[in-house]
Amino acid sequence: MFGTFLKALLIILYATFVGFMFMGIIRKVTARIHRRIGPPIYQPIIDTIKFLSKKENITHGIIYDFGIIFALGATILALMFIPLGSISIMRAYGDLILITFLLEIPMLGIMFAAMSSGNPYAGIGAQRALLTLLAIQVPLGFAIVALAEFYGTFSTYEIVMAQQTSGWSIFHLPLLLAAIAYDIVLQAMFGKEPFDIMIAPGEISLGPMVEFGGKHMGILQIQHAMGLFAETLFFSNIFLGGAVITTFSSPILNTLATLAVLLVKQLAVLLIAIFVSTIFPRFTIDQAAKFYWKWPTIIAALGAILASL
Amino acid sequence: MPAKVVGEEKVKKSPSFVKPWLGLKYLFKKPVTIKIPEEKIEPAPKYRGFHTLDWKKCVGCNFCGQICPARAIEMTWIEVDGKMEKRPHPKIDYGRCTFCQFCVDVCPTGALGFIESYILTTTGDEEELQLYDWVPIHPDKFKEIQDQYRDWRFPVEKIEVNEETREVTYYLRNGETFKFKIVGYGIRPPKPPTKPAPKKEEKKDSKQ
Numbered sequence: 370m371f372g373t374f375l376k377a378l379l380i381i382l383y384a385t386f387v388g389f390m391f392m393g394i395i396r397k398v399t400a401r402i403h404r405r406i407g408p409p410i411y412q413p414i415i416d417t418i419k420f421l422s423k424k425e426n427i428t429h430g431i432i433y434d435f436g437i438i439f440a441l442g443a444t445i446l447a448l449m450f451i452p453l454g455s456i457s458i459m460r461a462y463g464d465l466i467l468i469t470f471l472l473e474i475p476m477l478g479i480m481f482a483a484m485s486s487g488n489p490y491a492g493i494g495a496q497r498a499l500l501t502l503l504a505i506q507v508p509l510g511f512a513i514v515a516l517a518e519f520y521g522t523f524s525t526y527e528i529v530m531a532q533q534t535s536g537w538s539i540f541h542l543p544l545l546l547a548a549i550a551y552d553i554v555l556q557a558m559f560g561k562e563p564f565d566i567m568i569a570p571g572e573i574s575l576g577p578m579v580e581f582g583g584k585h586m587g588i589l590q591i592q593h594a595m596g597l598f599a600e601t602l603f604f605s606n607i608f609l610g611g612a613v614i615t616t617f618s619s620p621i622l623n624t625l626a627t628l629a630v631l632l633v634k635q636l637a638v639l640l641i642a643i644f645v646s647t648i649f650p651r652f653t654i655d656q657a658a659k660f661y662w663k664w665p666t667i668i669a670a671l672g673a674i675l676a677s678l
Numbered sequence: 679m680p681a682k683v684v685g686e687e688k689v690k691k692s693p694s695f696v697k698p699w700l701g702l703k704y705l706f707k708k709p710v711t712i713k714i715p716e717e718k719i720e721p722a723p724k725y726r727g728f729h730t731l732d733w734k735k736c737v738g739c740n741f742c743g744q745i746c747p748a749r750a751i752e753m754t755w756i757e758v759d760g761k762m763e764k765r766p767h768p769k770i771d772y773g774r775c776t777f778c779q780f781c782v783d784v785c786p787t788g789a790l791g792f793i794e795s796y797i798l799t800t801t802g803d804e805e806e807l808q809l810y811d812w813v814p815i816h817p818d819k820f821k822e823i824q825d826q827y828r829d830w831r832f833p834v835e836k837i838e839v840n841e842e843t844r845e846v847t848y849y850l851r852n853g854e855t856f857k858f859k860i861v862g863y864g865i866r867p868p869k870p871p872t873k874p875a876p877k878k879e880e881k882k883d884s885k886q
């Protein structure tokens with residue numbers, strides 16, 4: 370019991386730290402593409418510490434506070450279900466649909482908080498976010514179906530294990546199609562361009578985030594860091610073969626190697642997302658909805674059909 | 679002859695999903711950035727910065743005060759070492775100055791000049807804000823300080839104004855101090871300081 374608790378704590382700490390590093394990498398790589406130097410890689414940590422040490426906190430009632438905690442909680446819960454190599458708390462129950470669902474809950478939490486702030490910008494942002502959320506469901510669903518059809522199971526851990534023997538998912542054509550669709554969806558889940566419609570800096574002044582400040586924003590930053598970690602981890606688990614390394618004799622070395630391999634895969638996913646976000650401008654919300662219901666849906670549906678043949 | 683219009687087909691490009699990826703080509707190039715605290719940039723020669731004033735050349739004609747679009751110039755009567763200057767000199771308020779340097783162009787004797795230094799930052803304290811309001815110093819002195827530091831900052835560190843004696847002290851960056859007294863403002867010479875006092879009394883008397 371206590372061991373599980375400790376493990377959960379370690380996973381959370383690791384996810385937060387790596388997530389912050391990912392945020393730093395996003396800023397650094399974006400800067401390099403713009404021919405700037407950019408902030409140091411630990412900058413998001415400093416930002417978050419600053420947010421958390423603000424003296425004043427505006428609150429608009431219970432839902433406003435609760436929504437943010439809710440978002441953070443959902444992310445942590447998702448993290449518990451995703452297999453992190455051989456370490457995980459509830460990997461036996463880590464079913465594809467559950468994790469996909471849990472990864473979207475944070476957006477709802479942020480929406481709750483944003484809507485209860487009564488700010489019209491937050492309202493517009495929430496509407497856009499919900500529409501994006503609606504739009505990504507279709508390709509996401511097909512991608513999941515393709516996976517489940519192919520491996521005959523919904524369990525993420527079993528899919529990881531199956532990839533150990535049959536090779537990575539993306540090397541099978543139907544799953545490659547699903548991976549492409551999922552990667553496009555990932556762009557919206559990260560909240561990066563071209564689908565950062567719900568945040569839309571410069572268009573609707575940060576959308577849902579417009580009212581948050583101080584500790585609320587700090588918690589959201591932590592949530593964002595964990596979310597980045599969880600989403601990239603999930604993608605590398607189901608499409609890039611995850612990692613369960615058993616070459617070394619000592620379990621600690623094995624664990625470290627697993628984490629390192631996973632980290633490389635996560636970084637690859639992240640880098641693609643950064644590249645796409647730096648070179649493509651933002652879609653408007655109707656274009657995004659149309660886009661998601663067209664190309665990724667067709668690709669993912671094709672994948673699902675091929676997988677079931 | 680009809681006006682020359684370039685055809686639309688020549689300027690309109692077809693959208694592409696591939697071309698944006700060319701934007702990644704700078705990823706491994708050296709960033710084009712000047713790391714300001716560590717690296718320095720040289721302003722262009724004759725960059726329009728702060729003013730210099732040769733006190734011996736200025737004839738107090740107030741041309742500079744008249745042309746100034748921001749009305750940043752006020753003529754000031756100055757007493758150095760107990761001797762009043764024969765002519766008023768311009769005092770420039772950098773809170774208003776737009777650095778257009780019209781005043782330098784218009785100066786008939788070439789007394790007013792400018793120099794490349796352009797950095798002046800202070801806190802919001804009343805004492806520090808005094809720095810923005812000065813009678814420019816001699817060009818040679820300014821040049822000397824600029825060449826000594828070459829960081830393009832204002833050459834005066836602190837300006838101290840004594841409200842009672844109206845004595846102004848410039849603490850220059852190289853440690854020197856420079857003292858003078860402001861005895862009056864405007865184009866007309868101020869009344870000798872002893873006279874106004876009895877006058878005020880007279881007025882009071884007449885009112886009573």
Ligand code: SF4
Nearest residue numbers: 746775776778779781
């Ligand atoms: S530079 Fe222009 S604005 Fe400044 S004092 Fe001279 S004339 Fe006025």
Ligand code: SF4
Nearest residue numbers: 736737739740742785
């Ligand atoms: S600085 Fe030049 S323009 Fe201004 S009062 Fe002196 S002589 Fe005249």
